[in-house]
Amino acid sequence: MCGIVGLFLKDKSLEPQLGAMLSQMLISLSDRGPDSAGIAIYGAPSKNEAKITIQSAKPDRDFRGLEAELAKAIGTPVTIAVKSTHAVVRTTPAKIDEARETIQTLRPDIRIMGAGDVVEIYKEVGLPEAVVDRFDVRKMTGTHGIGHTRMATESAVTTMGAHPFSTGADQCLVHNGSLSNHNNVRRELIREGMKFETENDTEVAAAYLSSQMAHGKNLGEALEGTLSDLDGFFTFVVGTKNGFGVVRDPIACKPAVMAETDQYVAFGSEYRALTKLPGIDNARVWEPEPATVYFWEH
């Protein structure tokens, strides 16, 4: 099964509530996937700052002293905000790639959840409510976000196997379904130079989109490509720095409902996820068509 949600705000006055709204949407779909859960939140951009979300199974050991060591190694101030097993590293955008490489040298057991100017990604094994509580997601503000609650099919129940998957700056993806040609596509992407953290099929879809966008396609064009290049069942919800997209495979057996008002565009695997959104009774509610790309950009 799996449950996926997405929320793209049009009305700035809702931005302080993004974390709370997305958390509630995801928790309402807990029975679609009890294995693990994750959320990506796109916060306010800052000119002088980029972020890396990192994760460790032993945060006490790995995060202690990292801020000073990293700042010294890259010669630039760094701040690290620890949230349970995750931490958000902030530094100047010019140093973000160097910081990422240095973290992995200084602390080989740390995993990178995602990086970019605005995105923060939190995911763990457990029910959505536990994951949301652990990372205090309800208090997060932002412009858009996506979430996932997982019933594992294609790879192990681990933190790294949870969604969202991020394979490019400020890009991430959640998936309901299963891909059958992911091994082939992964091999092709590795040849192109893409790096993979897991054996998971969804990570391949995320990397495919990152690769397409790196070749100059926009989000809509990249999503269009999934229809011919990825084989299997999928409903994807995708976030980029300023955009939000949805696509379903041509068979479209993985459920999807969308709602749009003047204030937001929302996605849920089921209508249940949308019932507490403001103005939902007067929203335009529809089922996204098979093999049809939907995307919005700020």
Next chain:
Amino acid sequence: MPATTLSKTAAHDPRVFDLDQLSLRELNQALHNLAPGSNETAWEVLNPKGSHSVAVGVDQPVAIDVRGSVGYYCGGMNSGSTITVHGSAGPGVGENMMSGSITIKGDASQYAGATGKGGLLVIEGNASSRCGISMKGIDIVVHGNIGHMSAFMAQSGNLVVLGDAGDALGDSIYEARLFVRGKVDSLGADCIAKEMRAEHLELLQGLLDRAGVTGVKPSEFKRYGSARTLYNFNIDNADAY
């Protein structure tokens, strides 16, 4: 849960179940507890908010009005009740219905009326993919459009569509009758357009009447059904399977 949330003021007032106050299991158990000849013939369900399995397995001739949108499998296995959803329905509405009727005022998601054996399913909006898949005698009337792979392996019964049909309509169909007023994107394997004879016009008029459709003539529809070439395996048809 407090008993006061069950309102039962007079014999003809509906028995109201607010799903914000009571659980779905309490609603369905109360419906299943109905004895033949019960006076509690009118039921109203408030705040369904996408709940799954609302009013499944009802086997008494009662009227159930659901005020809002429902999730998976609403009215599944219905046997004799009249269910009206004043909203939209999730996947599998009326799945395996035996008799009675279900009306959806909004849209229905995928596989509406799947495997239905009898009764009438009316969708006043659009139905999504696989509408009437493996239908076995149910009558389905859709005011809007239906999605791809509808009436796949449909065995008997009637599917009436006032709008358009998606790809692969009636793939591997047996003896169900399909009536479509608008365009059909494509027909599935072994499904063909058929002559609309007097008996079909009469049958279709009856279906439109039962579904409360007015201002639409049976002559505006085309009939589709089985070419019956896939019933028995023939090596020349191997590519069609």
